[in-house]
Amino acid sequence: QSVLTQPPSASGTPGQRVTISCSGSSSNIGSNYVYWYQQLPGTAPKLLIYRNNQRPSGVPDRFSGSKSGTSASLAISGLRSEDEADYYCAAWDDSLSGFWVFGGGTKLTVL
Amino acid sequence: QITLKESGPTLVKPTQTLTLTCTFSGFSLSTSGVGVGWIRQPPGKALEWLALIYWDDDKRYSPSLKSRLTITKDTSKNQVVLTMTNMDPVDTATYYCAHIYWDTVVPNWYFDLWGRGTLVTVSS
Numbered sequence: 001q002s003v004l005t006q007p008p009s010a011s012g013t014p015g016q017r018v019t020i021s022c023s024g025s026s027s028n029i030g031s032n033y034v035y036w037y038q039q040l041p042g043t044a045p046k047l048l049i050y051r052n053n054q055r056p057s058g059v060p061d062r063f064s065g066s067k068s069g070t071s072a073s074l075a076i077s078g079l080r081s082e083d084e085a086d087y088y089c090a091a092w093d094d095s096l097s098g099f100w101v102f103g104g105g106t107k108l109t110v111l
Numbered sequence: 112q113i114t115l116k117e118s119g120p121t122l123v124k125p126t127q128t129l130t131l132t133c134t135f136s137g138f139s140l141s142t143s144g145v146g147v148g149w150i151r152q153p154p155g156k157a158l159e160w161l162a163l164i165y166w167d168d169d170k171r172y173s174p175s176l177k178s179r180l181t182i183t184k185d186t187s188k189n190q191v192v193l194t195m196t197n198m199d200p201v202d203t204a205t206y207y208c209a210h211i212y213w214d215t216v217v218p219n220w221y222f223d224l225w226g227r228g229t230l231v232t233v234s235s
Contacts, residue, residue, distance in 0.1 A: 035221050037158075090221075096174050099160065100150075101160070103157070
């Protein structure tokens with residue numbers, strides 16, 4: 001059971017906008033930044049969003065992140081077939097001595 | 112250009128100790144703000160953070176696995192080593208190491224670049 005809660009699946013047709021949610025608590029999302037990773041089939045995770053809503057160089061502006069309270073969201077607009085992947089949210093948790101937590105992942109299917 | 116590569120046994124027996132090495136290039140663990148972390152992913156399952164080590168030898172561990180994990184660094188070899196004791200079949204996973212980036216704009220650390228991972232199977 002992951003500390004951060006994501007829907008197991010999401011889907012959309014090409015060109016559509018989809019959102020993936022990530023729910024946490026006051027000790028993680030509520031007090032720290034949220035990061036999003038994209039994992040294409042058979043590959044390592046790739047940083048998609050950092051500091052809640054910032055895109056690393058090379059990430060299309062079709063991808064956007066937001067955070068409110070203890071929840072965060074990843075939005076993908078203009079959906080493309082190559083966006084079909086698993087998406088994970090992550091945050092630092094301040095409890096105990098501090099540790100990283102990940103969401104359970106959301107498998108995005110482009111119909 | 113930063114690269115990381117994981118290495119270690121592909122098969123370990125239950126109760127054995129796993130030792131994984133992350134060999135990296137493009138940065139130094141003697142540079143202020145730098146760190147390396149380990150994350151694993153069982154087949155078909157989610158990512159799970161294991162441990163990390165910073166340039167100043169500060170170490171953090173997953174609370175649920177802390178008793179079984181040890182992370183060390185060898186700055187001269189550009190390597191980070193993770194050991195996990197008492198391996199069990201449920202520890203079968205792809206193990207990734209990742210570079211920790213220190214965002215100085217608004218101070219925070221995060222995993223920005225990952226190695227390709229190494230699959231470790233625990234079976235007798």
